[in-house]
Amino acid sequence: MKTEVKALVVGGGAVGTSIAYHLAKAGWSDVMLLERDELTSGSTWHAAGLLPYFNMGYATTHIHDYSIRFYKTLEEETGLNAGFSVVGNLRMARTQERMDEYMLYAATAETIGVPFEWLSPQEIAERYPLVRSDDLKGGILHPTDGYINPADVTMAMAKGARQRGVTIERRWQVDGYAWDGEAWTVSCTKMAEKGGNLVPTDEKVDIRAEHVVTATGNHAQRTARQLGIKMPAIPVEHQYVVTEADPALVEWREAGNPQHPVLRDADAKWYVREERGGWILGPYEKGAPACFEFGVPDTFRADLFPLDLDRIEEEYMEFIHRIPSSETVGLKDDYNGPICYTPDGNPLLGPAPGLRNMWLAEGFSFGITAAGGAGYYLAQRMVEGDAEIDMAVLDPRRFGDWMTTEYAARKNEEAYDHVYVLHHPDEERPAARPLKTAPCYDRMAAQGAQFGCVNGWERPNYFAPQGFDDHAARSFRRGGWWQHARAEAEALRETAGLIDVTPFAKHILSGPGATAFLDWFTSNRLPKVGRINLTYALTEAGTTHSEYTIVRKAENTYYMVSSGAWETYDRDYLKRAIEDTQGRFGPVFLQEVTGQYGVFALAGPRARDILKELIRDPDPETALSNKRFPWLSARDIELKMCPTTAIRVAYTGELGWELHHPMEMQTYLFDRLMEAGASHGMKLVGARAMNWLRQEKSYRAFGAELGRDSTPLEAGLDRFVDLEKEFRGKEPMLATGHRMKCVTVLIDGPQDADPWGREALYLGNEKVGRLTSGGYSVVSGKSIGMGYVRPDLAVPGTRLQLRMFRELWPAEIVEDSPHDPTNARIRVDS
Known part of the structure; x- marks a missing residue:
């Protein structure tokens, strides 16, 4: 057995x-895999x-697409049949809202090139x-996927790995990990079977792995x-049953008809596929419990x-x-086993927080679907420094390390239960909430x-009248909340708005080397x-981290x-770079x-007037003027009895301040x-x-326009990149060039949706780009979006088309910052 390897997979x-x-x-020739x-x-x-x-996820769809093709x-390659039955996958919809969900999903599939077709109820009846x-209202069919034998595909990949030199x-069994600054020492014990259980032997070995x-x-x-470390990956029980042969199905197949696709009635919360003349039924029911919250018992194999x-x-x-012929069919077999979940249903794939050269591939609730792509893209990260897609969502x-076992278990149960719920883009899941609340929450x-x-x-x-039902307000179109968000956006543009942005991540960097380090670490x-600036930390590949x-x-x-959502990330x-x-x-x-x-963000034409009523200063009339408090500056001020670090910047594109306070x-x-704002509207x-307002200013958002699949230059952020200095990722960024360009578009879309x-995005019949953000512009009275297109098309006035609800709608590329392009409203003086 090897005791020193480049990479060890456990x-x-x-x-x-x-x-x-x-x-x-x-290309890594010295790889070993251990299985207990x-x-x-x-x-x-x-x-x-x-x-x-x-x-629904862009990165996850890429992963699934690679798996299915691989x-x-x-x-x-290996001579082993992986047992892939390419029968397709049909998702049926009972309601128009479910069809709306499928049409939104199809937007993601379309940008990646995943094949699909729409079926009417009549077409479903004729085919199946x-x-x-x-x-039914209809369905969406993926003709190129299906199902596979999990053991066979695993053994085929294992053989392929061995053929490429993997041990x-x-x-x-791994008993412990120790990092010495250069490599990991992994302590292992040989296991043996005794009385149906696995028990440790006296044979032990330490493996050194980079x-x-x-x-x-x-x-x-x-x-x-x-x-x-904290890792919110905890299993949930999933059960499925296998029926005896269904005579109607047997007759269907004996007549020379093909297998049914994998059937999914999302509104009924189940999947079904054929199995030797019968059916496998897999439900995703309410009440499935988490298990092994503190670990799997040694006796469980x-x-x-x-x-x-x-x-x-x-x-x-x-x-x-849904399948009436199944009513008289008995049950042949059943399975109720643990499947690992995470609070958002996505796996944990990437660097372990706080650790060097330790990579996690945990929490795969759809592990067979994702395994191939997970291996491909994680290998890219490890070998090349990053993947070709932005994997931040995984x-x-x-x-964060604030998560507890209780939180993870309850959220994972919720994630299981939500597999087949309507996945509204404005969805907010209720389990384990509220947990972290700012003092002004109540x-x-x-x-x-x-x-x-x-x-x-x-x-x-958003804010709504008392008794308003947020859950009922959700939609794939303009939900019940839309009118309230529009009123808020209009008020901020016309008078003033107050936004709680307390979740912003905040760090203090200091020390004799802080300036030189930060100058190297960031692009601006x-x-x-x-004073203040906006800046970016790049990856080694020159993309935006x-x-x-x-x-x-x-x-x-x-x-x-x-960004508050990416605090630990x-x-x-930062810590690794230091x-x-x-x-x-x-x-x-x-x-x-x-x-x-x-943090409160106060913005709008009346923002200065509101702060004047609160600021304690020898000359309150000039304290907030451009001369004493210019745009893109910061000052420690007193607002009545509250010491505040005020930053003159506004994500909404209006005169405004961020008020950072104890x-x-x-x-x-x-x-x-x-009190002060009441008289100013x-x-x-x-x-x-x-989010709508920042798009009217073409402000890029991390996790949307900004990520590890584009450089700051491709994002159109040249003014925040100082090419006269040296900084991390500069040369790879320049070598990448412009594969695409970030633009803002105004859309003449449907009257009831954004x-x-x-x-x-299309130019004629050619797909030329995709949106990364979308919403409504109160200034233009149209839908608005931001995204990426081919560089030659990134010119104001270019007319494209945008696919929404299976139709193409006119979309025009506009100048950045379609609202107040000269920033006159931001810079206005007292």
């Missing part, structure tokens, strides 16, 4: 074997093997007469404890839980309704705040003391503000202060601002209106 399921295969294929039992003995063995394309090549369709060792990947499935909590038919009775009856650091709730959740923080999405020139607003408090002290990247350059710039200290400071004084400041404003930022 876990021999579909995900682990795929990672080992793709690392070898990417037998290959496929975890969730892989009892998975149903479905390969659904359907996913699995079709394995037999030619065993399926009742008289109560696979079974019956070795990189380690954990793909431990249901054992993720044990792995987390060994690594000393390829085991199952008792079936709980009462829990799935409703879904079973819906199965009979990055383990998207979750006051905002009393004002009608309808909250969203950002990194655990409650943040108002550093501000002078008392993080966005920061930097306030220079003193010569070597910087207050850094970034940004901090981890460690990497230790001794190069001098001492640098990083302090996380997110919970110490609340968290313990937030309710006091909120009350004073509400100030309105409380939520995140949805703010784009969500997933739609494809």
Whole structure:
């Protein structure tokens, strides 16, 4: 057995074997995989093997697309049949709202090139007469996916890995990990079978590995404890049943008809596929419990839980309704096993927070579908430094270390239950909330705040009258909340608006080496003391990793503000960079202060008048003037009795300030601002209106226009890149050039809907780009969007078309900042 390798993969399921295969294929010749039992003995063995394309996420759809294409090549390479039945996948809809969901999903599929076709109820009946369709609105069919044998595809990938030089060792359990600054020492114990259980032997070995990947499935909590990190990957029970042969189905097949596609009645919350003349029914019911919250018992191997038919009775009856011939068919087999989930349903794929060369591939609730693509793109990250797609939505650091076992278990149960709910783009899931609340939470709730959740923080999405039902207001078109967001956006443009942006991530960077370090770490020139700038931290590939607003408090002290949703992600990247350059710039200290400071954004034509009533200054009339408080500057001021760091900047594109204040004084400041704003028409404003307003100014958003698949230059942020200095990622950024260009478009779309930022852009019949953000412009009275197109088309006046609800709508590229392009309203003086 090897004791020193380039990369060690821990876990021999579909995900682990795929990672080992793709690392070898990417050029790493010294890779080893360890499995504590037998290959496929975890969730892989009892998975149903479905390969659904359907996913609302851009990165995840890319991963699924790669898997489905890759699995079709394995037999030619390895000689092993992976058992891929390319029967297709039909999702049926009972309501128009479900069809709206499918049409929104189709926008993502279209941008990536995933094949699909629409079927009417009549067409479903003609193709699949065993399926009742008289109560359907229609369906979407993916003809190129289907289902696969999980064990066979895993063994095929394992053989392919071995052919490429990977060593696979079974019956070795990892007992611990230790990092010495250069490599990992992984302590292992040989396992043996005794009385049906696996027991440790006296044979032990230490393996030294430059990189380690954990793909431990249901054992993720044990792995987390060994690594000393938080990992919200906890299994949930999933059960499915296999029926006896259905005579009607047998007759259908004997007549020479093809297999049915994998059938999904999302409104009934189940999937069904053929199995040897019968059916496999897999429900996603309410009440499926989390399990193994603190780890898998040593006695649990390829085991199952008792079936709980009462829990799935409703879904079973819906199965009979949809396929009437199944009513008299008995049950042949049943499975109730653990499948790992995460709070948002996406896997944890990427660097382990706070650790070097430790990579996580955990929490795969759809592991067979994702395994191939997960291995491919993770190998790209490890070998080349980054993947060709932005994988931030899968990055383990998207979750903070504030998460507890209780939180993860309840959210994972919710994620399971939500597999087949309507996935509204404005969806807000209720489990484990509220948890992190700013002091003014109750006051905002009393004002009608309808909250969203950002990194655990409650943040108002919009404000509505008391008794308003946020859940009922959701839609794939303009939901019931839309009118309230529009009123908020109009008020901010006309008078003033107050926005709670407390969840912003906040860090203080200081020390003798802080200035030299930050100058190298970010792309823009550093501000002078008392001034601010917007800047970007780049990846080694020259793409955008993080966005920061930097306030220079003193010569070597910087207050850094970034996206609240990406607090741990940004901090981890900063810490790694500081460690990497230790001794190069001098001492640098990083302090996380997110919970110490609340933030209100006050903006609008009357913002200065409101602050004048509160500011304590020898000359309050000039304290907020351009001369004493210019745009893009910061000052420590007093608002009545609240000390405040005021930053003259506004994400909405109006005259405004961000008011950073001690968290313990937030309710006091909120009350004073509400009192002062009352006579000036100030309105409380939520995140949805703010998102519309920033698009009217063409302000790029991280996680939308900004990410690891584009450079700041491609995003059109040249003014925030100082090419006269050296900074991390500069040369790769310049070498990348302009593969695409970020633009703003105004859209003459449907009267009852706006784009969500997933739609494809066309020039004639040619797909030339895609949206990354969408919404409504109160200034133009039209839908608005931002996205990327071919560079030659990124010219104001270019007329394109945008696909929404299966139709093409006129879209025109406009100048950046269609509202107030000269920034006259932002710079207005007192």
